[in-house]
Amino acid sequence: MSDISYLERQNEAQFGDFVALLKPRVMSLVVFTAFVGLVVAPVPVHPFVAFTAILFIALGGGASGALNMWYDADIDRVMRRTKGRPIPAGRITEGEALGFGLALAGISCVMLALASNLFSGLFLAFTIFFYAVVYTMWLKRSTPQNIVIGGAAGAFPPMIGWAVATGSISLESIAMFAIIFLWTPPHFWSLALFMKEDYSNAGVPMLTVTHGRRVTRLQILIYTLVLAPVAIGTAFTSIGGPVYLAVALALNALFIKGAVGLWRRDEEVALDDRYAREKRFFYFSLLYLFGHFAALLAEAGLKYFELGGW
Amino acid sequence: MAITRDSDMHRARFSRNMGLGFVLVAFAALVFGLTIVKAKTGSTLEAFDHQPRVTLLPAEAPKQ
Structure with missing residues (x-):
């Protein structure tokens, strides 16, 4: 043996x-x-x-x-x-x-x-x-x-x-899907702006590499603008309410402001302050998503006490 | 190498085995918990033994 x-x-x-x-x-x-x-x-x-x-x-x-x-x-x-x-x-x-x-x-x-x-x-x-x-x-x-x-x-x-x-599936669940779906591009592309990754060596076509950083900044702004009405509109479905509406209005105003700021920036300026604004926008995007879902949770909690909703 | 003494291999694999053991025990506990909950909340319980399956019987006409 x-x-x-x-x-x-x-x-x-x-x-x-x-x-x-x-x-x-x-x-x-x-x-x-x-x-x-x-x-x-x-x-x-x-x-x-x-x-x-x-x-x-x-x-x-x-x-x-x-x-x-x-x-x-x-x-x-x-x-x-x-x-x-x-x-x-x-x-x-x-x-x-x-x-x-x-x-x-x-x-x-x-x-x-x-x-x-x-x-x-x-x-x-x-x-x-x-x-x-x-x-x-x-x-x-x-x-x-x-x-x-x-x-x-x-x-x-x-x-x-x-x-x-x-x-089943319903309007409300599609609204939650749409918020994350439209939030993903600005979230990831702002990361791609300051993470100088070797994506091109790896053969992954990132927008910053294939179409340039100028186009990426514009795309971030476009998706942020499309996202805002969806995120705010969710307030008027059965899962929304005044608390969610207030949170969504504030977060979307700040998100759009941040995206406009990114779109207006020159690459040299961004390089000078080591992409501080891009980093801020990226971290804010995490807060943005968390804030919306936490507000939906708050509405559900308030409904339990017969408050919340419209 | 005596089987009673720990080799490097045994030491290296100890944490992995503990982890897997914990996962298996947790999984068994989870399935047991689910069974209790499903039974308590009155989900339709059907078995393939000596009684007719409710879902396979023709629907009864509503009582007048």
């Missing part, structure tokens, strides 16, 4: 490496928006079912993150920011990441369907497909509009949360 030999692998994966495959920071946005979508829906959900549903929506989001890291391992090896990820660092093989991602995707969709309803499970499966196949495989490397359409994947979670409660 031969000895069981242990091949010395210097960088053996730890538990944390598999957690890193799930992109925990992206998951936090998924958890928050799915939670809001579930809570603002008119049908009450048992807290334990709600917890389970959000857990598996987040896990489904994590699965698409793992599939993304499997497919994009070649890009991640080239770019400085992503070199330390588990696959480029050699701690997890590409095959392991693929298996892990597919297994988690299957578990999360089945468990979501069992915990809530079949429609939500199928919706989650579609979201994972959209992010892993439509965005990662088809669009990311072929068009500078990649993040515009890819942003849809990040915008589905509140719709899934709503579907968990109601089993």
Whole structure:
């Protein structure tokens, strides 16, 4: 009988490496928006079912993150920011990441369907497909509009949360989708303006590289202007109310002001102050999205005390 | 190498095994909790054993 030999692998994966495959920071946005979508829906959900549903929506989001890291391992090896990820660092093989991602995707969709309803499970499966196949495989490397359409994947979670409660789609859930969908381009492109990434070496067409920074600044402004009426208009649906309207008016005024500021700026001026304004706009965009969804949550909370709404 | 002594491999894999163990226990607890909740909130409970399945029976006419 031969000895069981242990091949010395210097960088053996730890538990944390598999957690890193799930992109925990992206998951936090998924958890928050799915939670809001579930809570603002008119049908009450048992807290334990709600917890389970959000857990598996987040896990489904994590699965698409793992599939993304499997497919994009070649890009991640080239770019400085992503070199330390588990696959480029050699701690997890590409095959392991693929298996892990597919297994988690299957578990999360089945468990979501069992915990809530079949429609939500199928919706989650579609979201994972959209992010892993439509965005990662088809669009990311072929068009500078990649993040515009890819942003849809990040915008589905509140719709899934709503579907968990109601089993359907409605004007309100589409409004929440539209806010995140239209918010994604200004959010990412402002990041692209100051993160001088080596995207071009990696073969990813970023708008700043393909069409220049001037066009990117204009596109940020256009999307911000289109976003404002959608975000403010949501106040007049059944999930909105005066509190949300006040928050939306203030945040959108500031967001448009910031976008106009970015559009007017010269590249030299921006370089001189190390992109301070672009960075401010980027961080404000996070507050912008959080503020809208927190206000929707506040309206739902007020309704519980028979306040809120119109 | 005696099987009773920890090798480097055992030490390296300890945290991973603990993590996986925790996840599996948490998953079992979750499914158990869901079962209790579904039963308590009166979801339709059907089994494939010795009684007719409610959803497969023809709808009864409303009582006059």
